[in-house]
Amino acid sequence: MTDEKKIKLQLECPMPKLDFEVITLGHGSGGILTHKLLDSGVFELLQNDLLQKRHDGAMINLSGKTAFTTDSFVISPIFFPGGNIGELAVNGTVNDLAMCGARPRYLSLGFIIEEGLSMTEFWDILLGIRYACEAAGVQVITGDTKVVERGKGDKIFINTTGLGEIHPDAAIDINRVGEGDKIIVSGNIAAHGIAIMSVREGLTFETTIESDTCPLNNIVDSLLDEFGRAIHLLRDPTRGGLATVLTEIARDSGLGMDIHQKAIPIEDQVGAACEMLGLDPLYVANEGVFVAIVKAEAATAILHRMQQTKEGHSAAIIGEVVNTHPRQVVLTSAIGGKRVVNMLVGEQLPRIC
Amino acid sequence: MKFLSEYRDPELAQRYLDEIHKTVSQPWTIMEVCGGQTHSLVKNGLLSLLPEAINMVHGPGCPVCVTPLNLIDKAVYLAEQKGVVLCSYGDMLRVPGSEKSLLEAKANGADIRILYSPLEAVKIAEREPEKEVVFFAVGFETTAPANALSVIHAHRLKLNNYSILASHVLVPPAIEALMEDDETKIQGFLAAGHVCTIMGTEEYYPLVERYGVPIVITGFEPVDLLQGILMTVKQLETGTAQLENQYTRVVREEGNPQARATISDVFQVTDRMWRGIDVIPHSGYEVREKYSAYDANKKFAINIAEVPENEECIAGAIMKGLKKPYDCPHFGKKCQPENPLGAPMVSSEGACAAYYHFSGAFEQQAV
Numbered sequence: 001m002t003d004e005k006k007i008k009l010q011l012e013c014p015m016p017k018l019d020f021e022v023i024t025l026g027h028g029s030g031g032i033l034t035h036k037l038l039d040s041g042v043f044e045l046l047q048n049d050l051l052q053k054r055h056d057g058a059m060i061n062l063s064g065k066t067a068f069t070t071d072s073f074v075i076s077p078i079f080f081p082g083g084n085i086g087e088l089a090v091n092g093t094v095n096d097l098a099m100c101g102a103r104p105r106y107l108s109l110g111f112i113i114e115e116g117l118s119m120t121e122f123w124d125i126l127l128g129i130r131y132a133c134e135a136a137g138v139q140v141i142t143g144d145t146k147v148v149e150r151g152k153g154d155k156i157f158i159n160t161t162g163l164g165e166i167h168p169d170a171a172i173d174i175n176r177v178g179e180g181d182k183i184i185v186s187g188n189i190a191a192h193g194i195a196i197m198s199v200r201e202g203l204t205f206e207t208t209i210e211s212d213t214c215p216l217n218n219i220v221d222s223l224l225d226e227f228g229r230a231i232h233l234l235r236d237p238t239r240g241g242l243a244t245v246l247t248e249i250a251r252d253s254g255l256g257m258d259i260h261q262k263a264i265p266i267e268d269q270v271g272a273a274c275e276m277l278g279l280d281p282l283y284v285a286n287e288g289v290f291v292a293i294v295k296a297e298a299a300t301a302i303l304h305r306m307q308q309t310k311e312g313h314s315a316a317i318i319g320e321v322v323n324t325h326p327r328q329v330v331l332t333s334a335i336g337g338k339r340v341v342n343m344l345v346g347e348q349l350p351r352i353c
Numbered sequence: 354m355k356f357l358s359e360y361r362d363p364e365l366a367q368r369y370l371d372e373i374h375k376t377v378s379q380p381w382t383i384m385e386v387c388g389g390q391t392h393s394l395v396k397n398g399l400l401s402l403l404p405e406a407i408n409m410v411h412g413p414g415c416p417v418c419v420t421p422l423n424l425i426d427k428a429v430y431l432a433e434q435k436g437v438v439l440c441s442y443g444d445m446l447r448v449p450g451s452e453k454s455l456l457e458a459k460a461n462g463a464d465i466r467i468l469y470s471p472l473e474a475v476k477i478a479e480r481e482p483e484k485e486v487v488f489f490a491v492g493f494e495t496t497a498p499a500n501a502l503s504v505i506h507a508h509r510l511k512l513n514n515y516s517i518l519a520s521h522v523l524v525p526p527a528i529e530a531l532m533e534d535d536e537t538k539i540q541g542f543l544a545a546g547h548v549c550t551i552m553g554t555e556e557y558y559p560l561v562e563r564y565g566v567p568i569v570i571t572g573f574e575p576v577d578l579l580q581g582i583l584m585t586v587k588q589l590e591t592g593t594a595q596l597e598n599q600y601t602r603v604v605r606e607e608g609n610p611q612a613r614a615t616i617s618d619v620f621q622v623t624d625r626m627w628r629g630i631d632v633i634p635h636s637g638y639e640v641r642e643k644y645s646a647y648d649a650n651k652k653f654a655i656n657i658a659e660v661p662e663n664e665e666c667i668a669g670a671i672m673k674g675l676k677k678p679y680d681c682p683h684f685g686k687k688c689q690p691e692n693p694l695g696a697p698m699v700s701s702e703g704a705c706a707a708y709y710h711f712s713g714a715f716e717q718q719a720v
Contacts, residue, residue, distance in 0.1 A: 333397040335363045335399075336398070337398020338401055339397070340711060345689075345690040346447070
């Protein structure tokens with residue numbers, strides 16, 4: 001946690017005094033130890049009226065069209081420059097809802113913890129969750145905690161499911177993508193994946209690159225307020241990166257895309273780290289970036305609006321939708337050559353030389 | 354990014370392209386030896402910008418592609434032994450063995466770790482003394498110094514649980530083998546810049562002389578490649594055959610003496626089987642007798658039967674520059690990165706992978 005708000009939160013919420021230091025199998029048994037964990041004060045961080053009821057499930061009212069999504073987070077390492085698995089678990093689901101044009105309201109939160117996770121680590125993860133929930137304006141209203149034997153997990157896995165109300169002016173639909181639409185990327189790409197790589201065992205290199213993990217619902221909401229139906233499609237290029245999302249859109253819309261390498265925003269150090277590691281930044285994961293396919297006439301105005309926000313200050317128009325090469329993404333390289341951008345096969349593996 | 358952006362400068366690239374177009378008066382077949390160069394050519398769309406008269410054929414300089422099937426099987430076998438940690442560079446993992454790839458062995462529970470450096474494997478051996486740590490030491494002259502250093506390092510630390518499964522290959526004997534092939538159409542070479550960074554340039558003079566073929570030591574960025582191609586074409590058009598160095602910012606005549614000394618301390622030259630090609634005399638490195646304790650081939654009794662290559666794969670012809678990926682009836686159909694018939698489809702330096710990932714149907718339509 002680096003920014004001021006996070007540090008303030010850490011100072012304001014010290015971990016309660018506990019008579020156990022690590023989480024053990026018993027904490028997931030549903031018995032006394034589970035209650036001890038629940039009552040220890042650790043979950044008070046996330047309290048709200050709905051969660052407070054501690055019923056089998058939360059009972060809620062939602063009005064109008066609703067978006068519903070789920071995501072599991074199994075990242076290693078669980079702490080990385082710019083965030084932790086807790087923040088990621090909230091932001092990931094919040095952003096999936098935002099990509100539907102929805103205003104995220106409620107989350108469920110499921111932990112699968114490998115026994116031996118220290119309470120201080122767990123506390124930091126909960127702080128990350130609280131911080132991200134506040135930033136996105138969502139509430140955790142139901143949850144579950146399970147503990148598995150050592151070796152059966154990787155410290156902690158988190159699942160979040162989210163509910164959101166669709167913005168009244170949103171009309172996000174793959175079928176609305178049309179020839180001539182502009183493709184906008186909301187920020188510098190590849191930072192998250194590289195931040196994770198920089199601290200993976202055996203790969204540590206010195207850098208100040210931080211994950212871009214952040215909620216995107218506020219920026220999306222303001223864009224929908226102002227531009228509504230001019231926004232045809234929103235996607236967040238997480239796993240598989242920008243290239244994968246664009247190829248998916250091309251495949252599903254039946255249209256082609258022309259993108260320009262020079263226009264794709266990327267921070268210098270991230271680009272340099274990709275060079276060093278032999279990775280293509282187009283395939284590296286992002287957690288705080290989205291792709292918007294928008295009506296051409298509104299593209300410049302949308303771009304300017306995005307650039308005024310914190311999340312979107314590096315936004316750029318990177319290309320356009322075409323019908324000359326259906327279902328294919330063609331990139332014009334920095335030196336003017338053309339090549340096809342394909343979907344990633346499996347993981348990107350480091351090269352020999 | 355200093356030293357990178359200059360070599361991706363569109364204006365400079367265009368100037369070289371114009372010059373190439375002006376210079377070419379007839380068809381020429383040029384081979385870029387290294388798979389890294391192949392990928393740069395395809396990824397930057399350079400092939401679509403070159404004159405049609407220039408036929409770039411893609412060489413055997415892909416260590417993953419030429420590592421023999423039997424050795425992959427050995428690596429898989431070792432990885433599956435209890436207590437063994439097999440460490441490897443990432444792009445070896447997807448290469449098909451006769452039964453499975455290392456990635457499949459890993460999924461089945463083998464302890465296989467992807468590393469960027471063999472020195473990291475030595476650290477693992479130090480940290481986990483109860484394990485046998487084996488580094489899968491493949492590569493050309495470029496990776497040999499680091500692999501050799503790992504052996505020296507382990508020796509200094511008196512580690513008895515570290516060894517390397519070495520399968521090093523060498524560029525000059527491969528060029529010789531290609532030129533000795535009656536079918537060859539290669540008229541000029543772009544030699545691999547990073548190999549010469551280690552080994553220097555002396556080994557290439559006899560090749561230029563014997564075969565009357567221009568060789569230009571070339572880098573990997575778009576401007577490097579275009580300049581290398583221009584230098585080769587100029588020689589071809591004027592009927593000269595010389596060794597030239599395009600990659601002067603990195604390659605010295607004598608190479609890197611310290612790296613060479615490290616290599617020759619640990620390795621000696623041996624005959625080597627090149628997957629899809631054949632045995633090429635004096636074309637590889639093996640661990641010297643004095644370090645045999647660190648030679649996984651000797652340390653473990655590995656008897657894996659030789660299995661014939663998949664006959665449907667034309668990797669050999671592609672790496673010899675006789676065929677291109679599109680000439681293969683299985684390209685993109687039966688053979689795809691997720692289910693490859695041969696190594697060039699999965700290696701990050703393989704010609705088939707380059708065509709598959711970066712050109713796809715688009716290029717086929719354009720052709």
